[in-house]
Amino acid sequence: MRRIAPILALLLFAACATDATPTTTTVDSATTTPATQPAPGSIGPASGFPLTVMADNGEVTIEKRPEAIVSLSPTATEMLFAVGAGDQVIAVDDQSDFPTGVPTSDLSGFTPNLEAILSYQPDLVILSFEPADSPVSEGLAATGVSTLVLDGAQTLDDVYGQIEVIGKATGNQEAATALNLAMQAEIDEIVSDTASSGQGLTYYHELDPSFFTATSETFIGQIYSLLGLVNIADQADTEGIGYPQLSAEYIVSQDPDLIFLADADFGESAETLAERPGWGGMTALDDGAVVELDGDIASRWGPRIVNFLATVADAVKTHASAA
Amino acid sequence: MSQTSTPTLIAPARPGRPALGIAVAVLGVAVLGGLLVGPARIDVGGAIAALYDAIPGFESAHGLTEVEQRVLFDIRLPRVVMGALVGAVLALAGAAYQGVFRNPLADPYLLGVAAGAGLGATLAFAWTGNEALVAPLALAGGLAAVVVTYTLGRSVGGRTATSLILAGVAVAAFATALQTYVLQRHVESIREVYSWILGRLVTVGWVNVLALLPYAVVAGAVLVAARRLLDVLGLGDEEAIALGLNVTRVRWVVVTAATLATAAAVSVSGLIGFVGIIVPHTIRILFGWSYRVIVPLSVLFGAAFLVIADLAARTLVAPGELPIGVVTAFFGAPFFLIVLRSLRRAS
Amino acid sequence: MIGWRQVAVAYEGKRVLGPMTLEVQDGEWLGLIGPNGAGKSTLLRAAVGVVEHDGDISLGNGRRRMGLDVAWMPQRPNLPDDMSVADYVLLGRTPHIGHFGTENRDDLESTAAALASLDLNDLSHRTLGTLSGGEAQRAVLARALAQEAPVLLLDEPTANLDIGHGIEVLEVVDGLRLKEGLTVVTAVHDLTLAGRFADRLVLLSHGAIVAEGTPSEVLTEELLTAHYGPGIRVIAEVDGPTVVPVRRSNDR
Numbered sequence: 001m002r003r004i005a006p007i008l009a010l011l012l013f014a015a016c017a018t019d020a021t022p023t024t025t026t027v028d029s030a031t032t033t034p035a036t037q038p039a040p041g042s043i044g045p046a047s048g049f050p051l052t053v054m055a056d057n058g059e060v061t062i063e064k065r066p067e068a069i070v071s072l073s074p075t076a077t078e079m080l081f082a083v084g085a086g087d088q089v090i091a092v093d094d095q096s097d098f099p100t101g102v103p104t105s106d107l108s109g110f111t112p113n114l115e116a117i118l119s120y121q122p123d124l125v126i127l128s129f130e131p132a133d134s135p136v137s138e139g140l141a142a143t144g145v146s147t148l149v150l151d152g153a154q155t156l157d158d159v160y161g162q163i164e165v166i167g168k169a170t171g172n173q174e175a176a177t178a179l180n181l182a183m184q185a186e187i188d189e190i191v192s193d194t195a196s197s198g199q200g201l202t203y204y205h206e207l208d209p210s211f212f213t214a215t216s217e218t219f220i221g222q223i224y225s226l227l228g229l230v231n232i233a234d235q236a237d238t239e240g241i242g243y244p245q246l247s248a249e250y251i252v253s254q255d256p257d258l259i260f261l262a263d264a265d266f267g268e269s270a271e272t273l274a275e276r277p278g279w280g281g282m283t284a285l286d287d288g289a290v291v292e293l294d295g296d297i298a299s300r301w302g303p304r305i306v307n308f309l310a311t312v313a314d315a316v317k318t319h320a321s322a323a
Numbered sequence: 324m325s326q327t328s329t330p331t332l333i334a335p336a337r338p339g340r341p342a343l344g345i346a347v348a349v350l351g352v353a354v355l356g357g358l359l360v361g362p363a364r365i366d367v368g369g370a371i372a373a374l375y376d377a378i379p380g381f382e383s384a385h386g387l388t389e390v391e392q393r394v395l396f397d398i399r400l401p402r403v404v405m406g407a408l409v410g411a412v413l414a415l416a417g418a419a420y421q422g423v424f425r426n427p428l429a430d431p432y433l434l435g436v437a438a439g440a441g442l443g444a445t446l447a448f449a450w451t452g453n454e455a456l457v458a459p460l461a462l463a464g465g466l467a468a469v470v471v472t473y474t475l476g477r478s479v480g481g482r483t484a485t486s487l488i489l490a491g492v493a494v495a496a497f498a499t500a501l502q503t504y505v506l507q508r509h510v511e512s513i514r515e516v517y518s519w520i521l522g523r524l525v526t527v528g529w530v531n532v533l534a535l536l537p538y539a540v541v542a543g544a545v546l547v548a549a550r551r552l553l554d555v556l557g558l559g560d561e562e563a564i565a566l567g568l569n570v571t572r573v574r575w576v577v578v579t580a581a582t583l584a585t586a587a588a589v590s591v592s593g594l595i596g597f598v599g600i601i602v603p604h605t606i607r608i609l610f611g612w613s614y615r616v617i618v619p620l621s622v623l624f625g626a627a628f629l630v631i632a633d634l635a636a637r638t639l640v641a642p643g644e645l646p647i648g649v650v651t652a653f654f655g656a657p658f659f660l661i662v663l664r665s666l667r668r669a670s
Numbered sequence: 671m672i673g674w675r676q677v678a679v680a681y682e683g684k685r686v687l688g689p690m691t692l693e694v695q696d697g698e699w700l701g702l703i704g705p706n707g708a709g710k711s712t713l714l715r716a717a718v719g720v721v722e723h724d725g726d727i728s729l730g731n732g733r734r735r736m737g738l739d740v741a742w743m744p745q746r747p748n749l750p751d752d753m754s755v756a757d758y759v760l761l762g763r764t765p766h767i768g769h770f771g772t773e774n775r776d777d778l779e780s781t782a783a784a785l786a787s788l789d790l791n792d793l794s795h796r797t798l799g800t801l802s803g804g805e806a807q808r809a810v811l812a813r814a815l816a817q818e819a820p821v822l823l824l825d826e827p828t829a830n831l832d833i834g835h836g837i838e839v840l841e842v843v844d845g846l847r848l849k850e851g852l853t854v855v856t857a858v859h860d861l862t863l864a865g866r867f868a869d870r871l872v873l874l875s876h877g878a879i880v881a882e883g884t885p886s887e888v889l890t891e892e893l894l895t896a897h898y899g900p901g902i903r904v905i906a907e908v909d910g911p912t913v914v915p916v917r918r919s920n921d922r
Contacts, residue, residue, distance in 0.1 A: 111510065247362060250641075332781075566737040566762070566765055
């Protein structure tokens, strides 16, 4: 009996430790990202916590698994729901709208109001933007609420990193890792599928009708570069700003093969472009190679960048078949 | 007192051939520069040939590609024409305001036009996000502000020039405060509004030129015709009345014409500052005191000035663009210093 | 002629002139005299529409076109520094030029005549800012003369002129009056000078006419001391009354 007891104890302990119930997610399957349903993460009241994560506001300690998360960043919202932390979210900012059904509130991500945020009694707040003159994270930290600041991603690796951070901070680390792998796989597939059709094609990415654009140095520009596309703004950005303003004359004379409108939500389209003085007759307009982008997908750096890449790949393939 | 022999008859003030010649030459050079220079790098000889060819009845082989022709005729040409038109309007309106208010540093935005137009544009960007509504709302805002200024100035302060200017200051302050409030509530439109406020001739096509043209021509004709009256107004209201001038009506007509043209210009090009002060005042220093000299030369030099400023705006950081209001302010600030120095030396 | 009928003027609610009635015949020279603030300038300003007034002001031909039918030389003119004397006098032709017209040969000739009559030919190209007080005052008068109006209202036309220039200027005006049949009304500080040139004098005090008549009738010690104050002696001479000041205390 003496020898069985420790083994029984060990077995019992092992059984408890691996006991897992699948987490439920509130992600609507119709609007799910191309990544597969997030794998169930381990939940036990104290599994992994307390822990520290590295965010853009430094090291943040999270005492226990957050159950009342407030997200003030539409990208963070998408990431939260994609890693299966949707249940744990009690409020998101007024610009967060994906996936459908997220608890949108009046909270502003641009001008965060400390008191308004605290009225939700959060245990974790995620921001992408902090106004310099009224740092919200300090105020929240003073009241004992953990805050993660996750700035705009500069590279694809930043995106994966942020997903990992969110996964770890919310106790959904495995789901996060799985999501990242799925995203990488999809991206690789799109790239290889497009092969060399995109190599050397020139493009213009319009941020607004006064010709602000993003060069290939920016995050969004790097996505285009995955397919070998060449950004007409690169040689124009002598200052290295990343988001230079071009002139109509320059764009017309460069005559890009593809035009992507990130300002389509504000009414820009192939028709409005044709009305601009000097634009009628441009190659991209004649070939029907003007793509109206979903403004959200083109401006966030969450799991849906895969959708964005797919849209660009479609445009490349259309151009290749038309040639 | 000895009676001298019959004196030679004096000649009334006029610009004189040298001044006019310089003005036309400068304008010509400015226009050519505006047409031939730009980030699209069109061969100068080919461009000149293409322009020549475009004149009805003249032919010339130019060898420009289709893209280059579109850049030259659909982008650069309307832009240069617009620059000349706006520059002429602002300088002319500035000269008119300086004459009517007897203040050599008055500018066309004095009665609240700028603030009103800015408010209209802000509302267009913030409430509708529809760029096509910006120009009409800016025009309406500018005119509304001046109407309010005029009503306030007359009812509250009497009919003097000073009360009008003070009313204009109050209206401008109020409109600006409103504008700031709206922007605070619609933070995402800040960049668009700011870019508009700094002035731009960026997306100009013939449509925009035609929108401004009637205002510019009508108001311009009225103001140029009224130039001698501005000299009479320089004697002060009382003496002008005693000389038979209906001072109130003249002032009203001149202010209305100048304001209408300014509001129309602002609605298409945003707020371009300093032109309305620099150009007429420089002409006054260089060419003479009379508005019969200042007014016509303001039209020519104003047009040239803005075309050159626009050229600088789109070549200094090519292919990006500086807001043209930045360029005019860049010339304007040192100008004020020079004026101050010359005034100090004179007194 | 020019006539004020029951004319009254108030500044900021306080009555400063009238109601008063006064008529000046064609070709007559009327001198307005009176202490400071009596209302002399106000009377003239009302006539050219510069101040609002009750009552009725009329000129001989039934019309009162400012500048054309009546010319005004202000007491405190605006003299733009950069304007030349010739340009300034030319502005006197404004009433003759339509709103959008320009000067014709007549205008240039009238201007030249006005400049010559006030001995301004040598100064015609100087700017107003460089003139002495007296020279500038001659330019202002020249401008009024250039208007060629049948009625001339001159407010202190000799205030800045030395005695010699003062006499010469008034002689010029008188010569024109006789030649063209002008009606002249002057407000002149110098009582003797006023008496020498005017056909008739009107003494104003506190906005009302207190005496009216020939210079000998009005320039009396009794009237003058009553309205100007003590210390005035009037000496009758062949040309007319001479008004001299008398020191109050005589122990010197």
